[in-house]
Amino acid sequence: MTDLPTISGDRGLDHEEQLIFELGRAGVTGVDLPDVKVGESRLAGQRRRAPVGLPGLSEPEVVRHYVRLSRMNYAIDAGLYPLGSCTMKHNPRLNEKLARLPGFADLHPLAPQSAAQGALALIAELMRWLTTLTGMPAVAMSPKAGAHGELCGILTIRAALIARGEKRTHVLVPESAHGTNPATAAFAGFQVDEVKATADGRVDMDSLRSKLGPDTAAFMLTNPNTCGLFERDMLEIADLVHKAGAYFYCDGANFNAIAGRVRPGDLGIDAMHINLHKTFSTPHGGGGPGAGSVVMSERLAPFAPLPLLIHDAEGFRLIEDGADVPVGAKPFGRMCAFHGQMGMFVRALAYMLSHGRDGVRQASEDAVLSANYVLASLKDVMSAPFEGPCMHEALFDDHFLHDTGVSTLDVAKALIDEGYHPMTVYFPLVVHGAMLIEPTESESKESLDRFIHVLRTLAGDAKAGKRERFEGAPHFTPRRRLDETAASRKPVLRWTPKELPKAAE
Amino acid sequence: MRYLPLTPSDRATMLAKIGARDIDALFRDVPKAAVVPLSAFDLPDHQGELEVERALEKLAKRNVAAGAGPSFCGAGAYRHHVPAAVDHLIQRSEFLTSYTPYQPEIAQGTLQYLFEFQTQVALLTGMEVANASLYDGSTATAEAVLMAQRLTKRSKAVLSGGLHPHYAETVETLANLSGHVVRAPVVPGKVADLISLIDEDTACVVVQSPDVFGLIRDLKPVAEAAHAKGALLIAVVTEIVALGLIEPPGTQGADIVAAEGQSIGNGLNFGGPYVGLFATREKFIRQMPGRLSGETVDAEGRRGYVLTLSTREQHIRREKATSNICTNSGLCALAFTIHLSLLGEEGFSRLARINHAKATALADRLAKVKGVSLVTPSFFNEFTLRLPKPAAEVVERLAAKGILAGVPASRLLPHDGAARDLLIVAATETNTDDDADAFVKALSEVLS
Numbered sequence: 001m002t003d004l005p006t007i008s009g010d011r012g013l014d015h016e017e018q019l020i021f022e023l024g025r026a027g028v029t030g031v032d033l034p035d036v037k038v039g040e041s042r043l044a045g046q047r048r049r050a051p052v053g054l055p056g057l058s059e060p061e062v063v064r065h066y067v068r069l070s071r072m073n074y075a076i077d078a079g080l081y082p083l084g085s086c087t088m089k090h091n092p093r094l095n096e097k098l099a100r101l102p103g104f105a106d107l108h109p110l111a112p113q114s115a116a117q118g119a120l121a122l123i124a125e126l127m128r129w130l131t132t133l134t135g136m137p138a139v140a141m142s143p144k145a146g147a148h149g150e151l152c153g154i155l156t157i158r159a160a161l162i163a164r165g166e167k168r169t170h171v172l173v174p175e176s177a178h179g180t181n182p183a184t185a186a187f188a189g190f191q192v193d194e195v196k197a198t199a200d201g202r203v204d205m206d207s208l209r210s211k212l213g214p215d216t217a218a219f220m221l222t223n224p225n226t227c228g229l230f231e232r233d234m235l236e237i238a239d240l241v242h243k244a245g246a247y248f249y250c251d252g253a254n255f256n257a258i259a260g261r262v263r264p265g266d267l268g269i270d271a272m273h274i275n276l277h278k279t280f281s282t283p284h285g286g287g288g289p290g291a292g293s294v295v296m297s298e299r300l301a302p303f304a305p306l307p308l309l310i311h312d313a314e315g316f317r318l319i320e321d322g323a324d325v326p327v328g329a330k331p332f333g334r335m336c337a338f339h340g341q342m343g344m345f346v347r348a349l350a351y352m353l354s355h356g357r358d359g360v361r362q363a364s365e366d367a368v369l370s371a372n373y374v375l376a377s378l379k380d381v382m383s384a385p386f387e388g389p390c391m392h393e394a395l396f397d398d399h400f401l402h403d404t405g406v407s408t409l410d411v412a413k414a415l416i417d418e419g420y421h422p423m424t425v426y427f428p429l430v431v432h433g434a435m436l437i438e439p440t441e442s443e444s445k446e447s448l449d450r451f452i453h454v455l456r457t458l459a460g461d462a463k464a465g466k467r468e469r470f471e472g473a474p475h476f477t478p479r480r481r482l483d484e485t486a487a488s489r490k491p492v493l494r495w496t497p498k499e500l501p502k503a504a505e
Numbered sequence: 506m507r508y509l510p511l512t513p514s515d516r517a518t519m520l521a522k523i524g525a526r527d528i529d530a531l532f533r534d535v536p537k538a539a540v541v542p543l544s545a546f547d548l549p550d551h552q553g554e555l556e557v558e559r560a561l562e563k564l565a566k567r568n569v570a571a572g573a574g575p576s577f578c579g580a581g582a583y584r585h586h587v588p589a590a591v592d593h594l595i596q597r598s599e600f601l602t603s604y605t606p607y608q609p610e611i612a613q614g615t616l617q618y619l620f621e622f623q624t625q626v627a628l629l630t631g632m633e634v635a636n637a638s639l640y641d642g643s644t645a646t647a648e649a650v651l652m653a654q655r656l657t658k659r660s661k662a663v664l665s666g667g668l669h670p671h672y673a674e675t676v677e678t679l680a681n682l683s684g685h686v687v688r689a690p691v692v693p694g695k696v697a698d699l700i701s702l703i704d705e706d707t708a709c710v711v712v713q714s715p716d717v718f719g720l721i722r723d724l725k726p727v728a729e730a731a732h733a734k735g736a737l738l739i740a741v742v743t744e745i746v747a748l749g750l751i752e753p754p755g756t757q758g759a760d761i762v763a764a765e766g767q768s769i770g771n772g773l774n775f776g777g778p779y780v781g782l783f784a785t786r787e788k789f790i791r792q793m794p795g796r797l798s799g800e801t802v803d804a805e806g807r808r809g810y811v812l813t814l815s816t817r818e819q820h821i822r823r824e825k826a827t828s829n830i831c832t833n834s835g836l837c838a839l840a841f842t843i844h845l846s847l848l849g850e851e852g853f854s855r856l857a858r859i860n861h862a863k864a865t866a867l868a869d870r871l872a873k874v875k876g877v878s879l880v881t882p883s884f885f886n887e888f889t890l891r892l893p894k895p896a897a898e899v900v901e902r903l904a905a906k907g908i909l910a911g912v913p914a915s916r917l918l919p920h921d922g923a924a925r926d927l928l929i930v931a932a933t934e935t936n937t938d939d940d941a942d943a944f945v946k947a948l949s950e951v952l953s
Contacts, residue, residue, distance in 0.1 A: 017617070019617070019620070019621060019624075020621050020846050021621070021624065024846075024849060026850065026851075027851065028849060028851075029847075029848065029849045029851045029852040029855075030588070030590070030846070030847035030848070030849065030852065031588055031847050031848050031849075031852040031856070033852055033855040033856055033859060033934070034855070034859065035855055035858075036855065036858045036859050036862045037858070038750070038858045038861050038862050038865070039865075042721075042861070042865055042882070042883050042884060043721060043750070043751060043861075043883060043885075044720075044721040044722070044723060044882075044883035045723065046714075046721050046722075046723060046751045046752045046883075047750065047751060047752070048748070048749070048750055048751055048752050048753070049752065049756075050756075051850055051854075052628050052629055052748070052749070052753075052850055052853060052854075053628045053850070054625065054628065054845065054846075054848070054849050054850040054853055055846070055849060055850070056849035056850055056851055056852075057846060057847070057849060059588070059590055059847060062590065062843065062846050062847050063590055063594065065846070066594045066597075066600075066618070066843055067594070067597070069613075069614035069615075069617055069618055070594075070597045070598075070599035070600050070614050071599065071614065072599075072611075072612075072613035072614040072617070073599035073600065073603045073611065073612055073613070073614035073615055074599075074603060074608070074611035074612065075598045075599045075600075075601070075602040075603045076598075076602040076603070077598030077599075077601075077602045078598060078599065081602075081603075081604070083604060083607075086604055086605075088602075088604060090508055091601065091602050092508060094554050094557060094558065096596060096601075097558075098557070098558065098561045098562075098565075100592070101561065101562060101565040102565070102570035102572055102573070103562075103564070103565025103566055103567070103568040103570055104565050104568070104774070104775065105772045105773070105774055106570040106571050106572050106584070106772055106773055107568045107569075107570055107571065107773055107774070107775040108571050108576065108578040108582055108584070108773050108775070108909065109581075109582050109773065109775050109776030109777075110578055110580055110581075110582070110912045110916055110917075111568075111569060111571070111578055111909055112900055112901055112904045112909070114901065114904060115568060115569035115904055115909065116568050116569070116775065117567045117568070118563075118564040118565055118566065118567025118568040119564070119568050119775050121564055121567065122561070122564045125564075129548060132546055132547060132548055133546065133548070135541075144640040144641065144644065144777065144778070145640060145830070145831065145832040145833070146831060146832060147819070147829045147830055147831045147832070148640060148644070148830075150829065151829060155678065178820075179818075179819035179820040179821070179822075179823050179826070179831075180819050180820075180829050180831050182819075182823040182824035183819035183822070183823055183824060183826040183828070183829035184829040185824065186824035186825070186826075186829075187679075187682075187828070187829045188682060189682040189683055192823075192824040229534065230532070230534035230535055231534075232534045232536070234536060234539070235536050235538065235539070258532075258535070260543070260546065261532060261535075261540065261541070262532075262535050262539050262540065262541070263539065263541055263545070266538065266539040266541070267536070267539050275832075277832065283601045283602055283836070284602065284603065284604040284605075284832075284835075285595075285600070285601060285603075285835045285836030285837075285839075286600055286603050286604065286605070286606070286612075286615040286835035286836060286839065287604060287605040287606070287615070287637070287796065287832060287833055287834075287835030288638070288640075288778075288832040288833045288834045288835045288836065288837070289640070289777070289778030289832070289833075289834045289835070289836060289837055290832040291778075305678075306674075320916070320919075321919045321920065323919070323920050324919065332678070333674060333675075333677060333678035334671060334674040334675050334677075334678055335644075335675065335678065336640065336641055336643045336644050336671075336675055336777075337581055337641060337642065337643035337669065337671035337672060337675060337765075337776070338581070338582070338671065338775075338776025338777060339775065339776045339777075340776065340777055341777040341778045342774050342775035342776055342777055343772075343774040343775075343777065343778050344777075344778060346561065349561070350557055350561060352548075353549070353552055353556075353557045353560055353561075354507075354508070354551060354552060354554070354557050355506065355508070355551050356548065356549050356550035356551030356552060357543055357546040357548040357549070357550060358543060358550045358551055359506050359508075359509070359550075359551040361543060362506060362509060363508075363509060365528050365531075366509055366511050366516075368528070368531050368532070369511070369516060369519055369520070369523075369528060369531065370511075370519070372519075372523045372525070372531055373519040373522060373523060375523075376522050376523040376524070377522065388523075389523070389525065389530070389531040389532075389533065389534070412608070413610070416608065416610055416611055421608065421611065422608055424607075427820070441508075441509055441511070442508070442509075442510065443510065444510035444511065444515070445510075445511060445512075445515040445518070445519065447510075472804065474610050474611075477610040477611055478610070478611075478613045479609065479610050479613055479803040479807060479809040480610065480803040480804040480805050480807075481610065481803060481804045482609045482610065482801050482802070482803045482804075482809045482810075482811045483801045483802055483803070483804075483811075484609075484801065484811050484813065486801050486802065487799040487800065487801035487811050487813040488799070488813045488814050488815075488816070491790060491797070491799050491813055491814060492799055492800040492801075493620075493623055493634045493635075493790070493797055493798070493799055493800075493813075494620070494623050494624040494627050494633075494634060494635070495620070495621070495624045
């Protein structure tokens with residue numbers, strides 16, 4: 001009975017859904033607007049001649065379309081989402097509510113500054129939290145995501161080097177770095193050189209020493225690193241980098257492991273971006289928007305990008321032009337239009353005020369505790385390449401799958417059938433068949449125990465040669481494994497109408 | 506603490522399993538010198554919802570929301586009515602609390618709406634393909650210039666004087682790293698010469714239409730001149746609703762379109778988050794930045810979608826990637842695509858016509874105020890006025906009367922004397938006749 005195809009093609013709560021272009025038709029709309037006629041005189045002869053080709057749908061049809069699409073997605077609200085390095089923690093709904101207050105959501109970025117004092121005060125308060133938590137004196141707020149923050153940090157370093165009259169050409173990154181690090185350095189015009197890792201998953205100090213030189217502009221390091229480990233030699237690394245005349249950039253993607261316990265400023269860091277969508281839980285939204293504020297040391301602060309936020313007797317003021325900056329400031333330029341991700345700032349500050357310093361610290365501790373609990377509960381059946389304790393994420397490799405015919409990808413897909421979003425797979429690149437598990441502080445012990453039980457059983461099945469849970473997984477999803485090779489060989493990136501649209505009204 | 510599920514006894518049990526004496530043992534790799542007590546942080550302790558709500562409401566009340574009175578601010582960010590269904594749908598957990606669709610079998614919802622979004626953006630701009638969004642219009646423009654530099658292997662980017670100054674500065678930040686940027690003079694309300702700046706080393710010409718002052722540009726002559734020299738035309742649109750009424754850049758010879766999508770589905774949010782639209786020709790896709798959702802089939806032959814061409818991207822290509830972008834603007838793209846689906850062909854066209862009609866009527870009335878003249882002979886929903894006084898001063902005085910009169914050009918060009926008396930005014934479907942009456946009356950008073 002269960003294999004009998006349904007008449008409709010749908011199965012119970014699982015609905016198939018066509019493209020919106022296949023659902024719509026002409027002459028229907030989901031928004032009532034008057035049909036106003038306009039003349040040509042002000043259009044410079046540029047009036048649109050052909051219709052756009054958009055489908056017409058009523059509101060109920062549109063709502064149903066997106067509700068059905070939503071049901072094909074996994075989400076943190078629905079289950080554990082242990083995607084290492086991405087920090088899929090709970091997104092408090094209070095933060096959503098507050099970001100929608102008209103005073104923030106309906107505020108124009110170029111409204112007179114006298115009409116935006118509350119918004120500027122909010123940014124200033126968020127800056128205070130970020131600088132206090134990191135022990136760094138300055139912060140640039142405009143970067144729009146982590147990678148944008150990295151770029152901001154590296155451009156600040158570049159500006160500082162130019163001001164020193166030095167031409168340094170190389171940026172060093174560890175082998176285990178996020179892909180954004182080398183991409184950012186190259187984007188900013190630097191050559192990238194890799195620093196090796198030690199057998200215990202940390203920066204190889206000899207390799208670092210041999211690579212540091214008069215052409216080194218910066219060393220970019222994630223700490224805690226992408227293997228989920230704290231770099232024990234941070235102080236020595238900072239010292240070596242500085243002695244070589246270079247700057248120490250920290251990728252702060254994993255700040256959520258140490259916030260409230262460790263201040264990056266005490267570790268000799270010159271610049272670090274903070275993914276507000278990770279550590280401070282602004283929603284990931286299917287791939288953004290994020291925010292990537294960059295904290296900076298005293299020696300980099302003068303080169304931070306525009307706009308600058310000033311507080312004086314008249315209130316808060318944005319300095320938006322390079323010619324108007326205070327004495328000593330030498331901003332390298334502008335990262336984007338306007339002043340950054342205000343909607344994310346409201347959510348991040350709400351998170352901070354809700355947690356307080358004690359809650360931020362407790363959240364970090366619980367994230368680290370949960371990851372270590374996962375590591376301790378799985379290391380006898382899976383293979384952990386590095387000795388613990390780990391920080392907020394537990395790394396495994398595929399050694400335990402050797403000769404089983406089961407791959408890391410198969411484990412990931414089997415987890416999907418068990419109702420879980422898989423961990424990050426095949427990253428970091430320094431271990432074979434990596435599985436990076438970040439449970440975050442948002443899971444109860446019962447939730448972690450269920451997840452551990454599933455993974456232990458899968459590991460046991462793989463080793464016992466019971467491959468049925470892996471072969472062809474996932475089975476219980478809206479789609480089975482998708483052909484990614486075919487997608488990239490002959491890219492189809494848009495729907496194309498079968499016939500030309502009819503003439504415009 | 507309401508967001509933390511672990512109890513003290515859970516923590517003790519977990520530590521026992523780990524074999525750690527206490528939590529400090531798990532942080533043993535942190536250098537002693539860097540471990541700080543809670544008191545090192547001069548910050549408050551945790552608070553309840555009510556207290557947090559009060560604190561932030563207090564700050565929100567110190568701002569003048571655009572909807573609190575007549576508001577005519579534009580210059581790259583526009584207030585439009587967003588149907589209630591949009592915000593409701595984007596807050597569904599499955600959209601709001603998911604991430605980049607790395608596991609396509611459990612992310613078909615995101616991948617399909619991105620595929621639909623890419624199609625809509627391509628249709629609107631008249632281009633062949635579009636990506637799954639960038640951060641905003643300004644960063645999309647900078648990425649477009651870098652892409653043109655890669656495609657042509659040339660270094661020079663020519664920027665029109667009508668390009669939003671924040672966009673021009675964003676482009677300069679990046680495009681000057683490996684090339685150089687030439688900005689044409691700013692001539693409000695006129696089509697300044699760009700063509701003479703295009704030479705054999707020019708990678709691209711960047712033209713915004715409608716431009717920052719509102720003027721509608723014919724892109725064809727620039728496209729022809731650029732192509733004749735082997736350069737690309739990048740068309741920039743900051744008010745995407747305009748494309749419901751005016752010719753899309755794709756039919757005028759644009760090679761890349763970089764646009765701000767905020768107007769559709771997204772609020773003003775004091776400047777972000779917004780959504781960058783990026784469209785180009787099919788032959789350039791392997792040099793495109795950003796995520797792409799592509800159609801494919803699953804193991805049972807059913808149509809489905811995956812992230813594709815990721816060999817362009819940082820997580821695969823590292824320092825050889827086309828861009829360093831990772832997280833982009835997914836949820837804002839969703840808001841955009843839902844709003845546009847609600848509008849459909851008819852709604853989008855009507856919305857554009859209403860905007861133009863509102864702006865035309867308002868411009869005609871304001872231009873009759875003594876001492877005021879209209880600088881932009883053509884425009885969509887935004888135009889520029891010359892006032893008999895510095896515009897910033899007039900805006901402050903009107904703000905005191907509860908009217909947000911627009912953006913003084915001096916806010917964007919503070920050291921350009923020619924901009925001092927110019928006021929950039931936008932009118933959308935949200936502006937009522939009463940708003941226009943109040944504006945005309947107040948402006949007459951302030952200028953008399």
